[in-house]
Amino acid sequence: MNKQDLVNVIAEAGDLSKAKAGDVLDAVFDAVQDALKKKEEVRLVGFGTFSTSGRKAGKGRNPRTGEEITIEATTTVRFKAGKALKDAVN
Numbered sequence: 001m002n003k004q005d006l007v008n009v010i011a012e013a014g015d016l017s018k019a020k021a022g023d024v025l026d027a028v029f030d031a032v033q034d035a036l037k038k039k040e041e042v043r044l045v046g047f048g049t050f051s052t053s054g055r056k057a058g059k060g061r062n063p064r065t066g067e068e069i070t071i072e073a074t075t076t077v078r079f080k081a082g083k084a085l086k087d088a089v090n
Helices: 003-014 017-037 082-088
Strands: 042-044 048-055 058-061 068-073 074-081
Touching: 003 017, 017 042, 042 074, 074 082
Parallel strands: none
Antiparallel strands: 042 048, 048 074, 058 068
């Protein structure tokens, strides 16, 4: 399923136009992104939790040349599925 498929499902379920459903979906994505930028957790009960996690800097090797490189520290996004989502998939 891609974003357009999701917009179509939202439009049908909410009796909305596809343009309005797209705006709603974009607003949800923006809200989640803004919260994660602030290092806040986004909890959607029954679906799951989005959070951020720090990844330490480290050393690595370029697989092509074998040269040692430094890998910078980064912030990553984590998702932990909720019980209802796990049950629905299983």
